[in-house]
Amino acid sequence: MNIKLFKEGIEKNYLHAKEILKTSPDNEYSSGFSYALKGVKSMYYLLDEPSKQIIPQFMANWIEQIELEYDTKNNPLYTLVELVESSKSNIDEKYHWINDRYNQQVLLNALANGYEVKDLRKIPLEGLITVNGEQQYLTYMGGHWFASRENHELIQEFKEKELKQAPKWVQRLAFGEVTE
Incomplete structure (x- = not known):
C-alpha cells in the first residue's frame, strides 16, 4: 500500500465517522474513531514516501547483472559493495559514473528506494x-x-x-x- 492510498482510506473513514456523528451525536464508537483518525491525519507530514531515482540504462543493466550474479536482489548493501568492487577493474562509463559524488547519492537512493531508467x-x-x-x-x-x-x-x-x-x-x- 502506498501513502496516497493510505491517506485516502483515512480520509474516507474520517468522513464516514463524521457523518454518523451528525445523525447520532452520542455514538461513542464513532466519536472515538473520529478523534483517533483526526490524530492520524495530523501526523501525515511524518509520512515521507521516498521517490524512485532516475538512473541511466547502463547502470540499471549493471545493477541487475550484479543482483543476478551474486543473488543480492534483497540486499542493497551487498549489491552496492559488489558494484564498487567491480567498478575498480574497468575504467569505463560505469567507473566514471560511480565515481561522481552526485551519482553516488543517486545510486544509494536507487538501491534503497528503487529506480527508473531514463531514456537519455x-x-x-x-x-x-x-x-x-x-x-x-x-x-x-x-x-x-x-x-x-x-x-x-x-x-x-x-x-x-x-x-x-x-x-x-x-x-x-x-x-x-x-x-x-
Missing part, C-alpha cells in the same frame, strides 16, 4: 581526456556542440531523437555512423 544517453568522447584525467563528453549549449568534462549544469544527456536530428558529425560520435 551521455556520450563519452573516446580519447578526449582532460589534463586531470577526466573524461570529456559530448555537450550542447547555446546552439553549439562541444566537448566538456562532466558538468551537471550543461546539457550532456540526449534522447535518441535529439541525436538523430543533430549534425552528421555528432551522429557519428553518438552512433558510430550517420543515420539518414
Whole structure:
C-alpha cells in the first residue's frame, strides 16, 4: 500500500465517522474513531514516501547483472559493495559514473528506494581526456556542440531523437555512423 492510498482510506473513514456523528451525536464508537483518525491525519507530514531515482540504462543493466550474479536482489548493501568492487577493474562509463559524488547519492537512493531508467544517453568522447584525467563528453549549449568534462549544469544527456536530428558529425560520435 502506498501513502496516497493510505491517506485516502483515512480520509474516507474520517468522513464516514463524521457523518454518523451528525445523525447520532452520542455514538461513542464513532466519536472515538473520529478523534483517533483526526490524530492520524495530523501526523501525515511524518509520512515521507521516498521517490524512485532516475538512473541511466547502463547502470540499471549493471545493477541487475550484479543482483543476478551474486543473488543480492534483497540486499542493497551487498549489491552496492559488489558494484564498487567491480567498478575498480574497468575504467569505463560505469567507473566514471560511480565515481561522481552526485551519482553516488543517486545510486544509494536507487538501491534503497528503487529506480527508473531514463531514456537519455551521455556520450563519452573516446580519447578526449582532460589534463586531470577526466573524461570529456559530448555537450550542447547555446546552439553549439562541444566537448566538456562532466558538468551537471550543461546539457550532456540526449534522447535518441535529439541525436538523430543533430549534425552528421555528432551522429557519428553518438552512433558510430550517420543515420539518414
